[in-house]
Amino acid sequence: MVISARVHYACLAMLELSLRSDDVSPVAIREITDRHNIPGPFLVQILRTLRTAGWVQSVRGSHGGYRLSVDPSQLTLLDIIEAIGCQETAARATPSTQLDELLSEQWEEAAAASRRVLAETRLSDLLERCRHGDASMFYI
Amino acid sequence: MVISARVHYACLAMLELSLRSDDVSPVAIREITDRHNIPGPFLVQILRTLRTAGWVQSVRGSHGGYRLSVDPSQLTLLDIIEAIGCQETAARATPSTQLDELLSEQWEEAAAASRRVLAETRLSDLLERCRHGDASMFYI
């Protein structure tokens, strides 16, 4: 599973906006990039995509910024990955041999397995873990 | 899961050599590329890697070619992927925030899930399925 920086940043931004969804004023890009070490102009691009997806709203002008516009429990990591749209490599030519086909099916199985994991993790799950101490206790 | 053409070709070559492991004479590159539509010089590169891994032997000169030198039941798709060495993207900087860390853990979970699938599929499994009719019957 190769997760691009773009997707990683997108998730961080969504999580950060979730954390501050009770704030009165919107969150400026600058505040997010400062906290998470994300290159500013890059995050601009990413937020544009997130806005297109309908998950954040922007407020222009002085004291503007971004605000979450969905429920974090309704959004999974897979949703974000798909919205950011990691250029999926063009599908290979129609399998010519049976071995070819069998093999391609295995690649698909493997991909499905990781998608399953990603589809099971909602933003709210991560926020929960973040609040209740370090999650690494579950893995180490 | 993005499987590179290189890995796909490598697996096809290994499978093809497995199918013909009872042949007296080694299998020429040309025979593999013809059957599976693989660009010739590209497969040369790939076979070099497979030889380095110790999974195939080459026979030079006229009537030369390649021969399998491992038991297909001892080799998984993951083995091949790792041998071909899909340039893993350099690890991200040490997670700076807790959210960053939680997120990275999820990417790792997803990757592990697909690796698990790939580590469970041996070359012999695919050969088996190939012999016993179309495998897609298990999925459709």
Place this chain on the structure above:
DNA sequence: ATCATACTTGACTATCTTGATCATGTTTGT
């Protein structure tokens, strides 16, 4: 010996994706 076949090796190229930047414009609060 010579020739054709087939592997060996290393360098090389084109194209695409990713990560990132920049310039310019627009909106809004004070």
Place this chain on the structure above:
DNA sequence: ACAAACATGATCAAGATAGTCAAGTATGAT
């Protein structure tokens, strides 16, 4: 009017991927 902050589109550099090429070496057949 001015500054803060988002909007948009173009552009760029590095790296990976897919694939090619040329020159060399080993071997069997004639």
